[in-house]
Amino acid sequence: MSIKYYAKISGTGMYVPDKILTNSDLEKIVDTSDEWIKTRTGMSERHLAADDQAASDLAYEATLKAIKAAHIRSKDIDMIIVATISGDHPFPSTACILQQKLGLKDFPAFDVSAGCTGWIYAANIAKQYIENGVAKNILIVGVEILTKITNWKDRGTCVLFGDGAGATIISRAEEKDISRFIDSELSADGTHYDLLIQNAGGSRMPATKETVKENLHTVYMEGNKIFKNAVRSMYSACDIVLKRNHLDVHSIDWLITHQANLRIIQALGKKMKIDEKKVIINIEKYANTSSATIPMALDEAIRNKKIRHGDIVLMASFGAGLTSGSLLIRI
Amino acid sequence: MDIKTKVTNLIVEELGVEIGEVTLEASFIEDLGADSLDTVELIMKFEEEFDIDIADDDAEGLTTVGKAIEYLEKQLS
Numbered sequence: 001m002s003i004k005y006y007a008k009i010s011g012t013g014m015y016v017p018d019k020i021l022t023n024s025d026l027e028k029i030v031d032t033s034d035e036w037i038k039t040r041t042g043m044s045e046r047h048l049a050a051d052d053q054a055a056s057d058l059a060y061e062a063t064l065k066a067i068k069a070a071h072i073r074s075k076d077i078d079m080i081i082v083a084t085i086s087g088d089h090p091f092p093s094t095a096c097i098l099q100q101k102l103g104l105k106d107f108p109a110f111d112v113s114a115g116c117t118g119w120i121y122a123a124n125i126a127k128q129y130i131e132n133g134v135a136k137n138i139l140i141v142g143v144e145i146l147t148k149i150t151n152w153k154d155r156g157t158c159v160l161f162g163d164g165a166g167a168t169i170i171s172r173a174e175e176k177d178i179s180r181f182i183d184s185e186l187s188a189d190g191t192h193y194d195l196l197i198q199n200a201g202g203s204r205m206p207a208t209k210e211t212v213k214e215n216l217h218t219v220y221m222e223g224n225k226i227f228k229n230a231v232r233s234m235y236s237a238c239d240i241v242l243k244r245n246h247l248d249v250h251s252i253d254w255l256i257t258h259q260a261n262l263r264i265i266q267a268l269g270k271k272m273k274i275d276e277k278k279v280i281i282n283i284e285k286y287a288n289t290s291s292a293t294i295p296m297a298l299d300e301a302i303r304n305k306k307i308r309h310g311d312i313v314l315m316a317s318f319g320a321g322l323t324s325g326s327l328l329i330r331i
Numbered sequence: 332m333d334i335k336t337k338v339t340n341l342i343v344e345e346l347g348v349e350i351g352e353v354t355l356e357a358s359f360i361e362d363l364g365a366d367s368l369d370t371v372e373l374i375m376k377f378e379e380e381f382d383i384d385i386a387d388d389d390a391e392g393l394t395t396v397g398k399a400i401e402y403l404e405k406q407l408s
Contacts, residue, residue: 039366040366040367040368224367224368224370224371225387227368227371227372228371228374228375231375261368263368263372267372267375
């Protein structure tokens, strides 16, 4: 496909609910300890959505900030893609609900289900709609409220998740802009679809009293098996885009990976032989917010003036599916 | 370097233990202080060092230094 235009990130925003759950709070809920959680995950606390907050509410707050940062009006948005596995309802899409909240209509709005890689998938799709000239300002949001589908009796998983939203405006770049998407790579390996799954509630296992009783509507994960796959698939996704663009780890300014576990991020960093000062980590404050981790970390690093205009940022993620992907951009 | 020496060196490096502690009977978790993620990382190191794939089901059985060495020697023979 010939590229008519280049895409760029023109604005970012994030939102996390007010309520904070610390590791010590978790000690009162399940048999765990602050030390256990910290050594195995790098997490200290996470934010929890209120009972009356759904995914679109978090997405809306993050979107307002992203619109402001992009210096556009909400009516300039001509497509919405929401990456989520914990949307307001099984259907319709959370993107349509967000569109309604923004008072917008008459353009495409849809959700992407790629687990924690969701935002990278959404960014890759947005990139193509900008490059082929169909859209000019696409709102993409990674948003999750996993704490509402968490099994609070499973100490192996309930400590891992937090709620949050990261919104990003992807716009058509001007000819003179140095900011632009450089490259992106997506992949999936469906042979491991059952390692990370919400078993019930779909057509395979519709909701019954038993499915609720047996906690089958909550996140099921085989963490140890995913660990290896996560490190390898993110390494491969990064390696592909770097090689394709004749770059190496020395040419990138920042690496933002999905914040699922500090140990995974460290193992990947070691394998890539990247300077650890270039690796952006905020997992201690937010835990794993699934599709929201990368856009939240990106927004925070831009607002803290860590990432600056012109910096080259490599992002990588993996998630349920098992999906994986990378994105290389100049901010 | 033989497989046993290579494996011992990797364990010392990865788990930060003394070489004398790495006996054939030593359990990674019980004796060498590894947690469940350390064992996964160790398996990944073996895979890279010896250029082989260790299936998850096989990996679960490699609980001691001796079992790991025996498994790798069998795979590489």
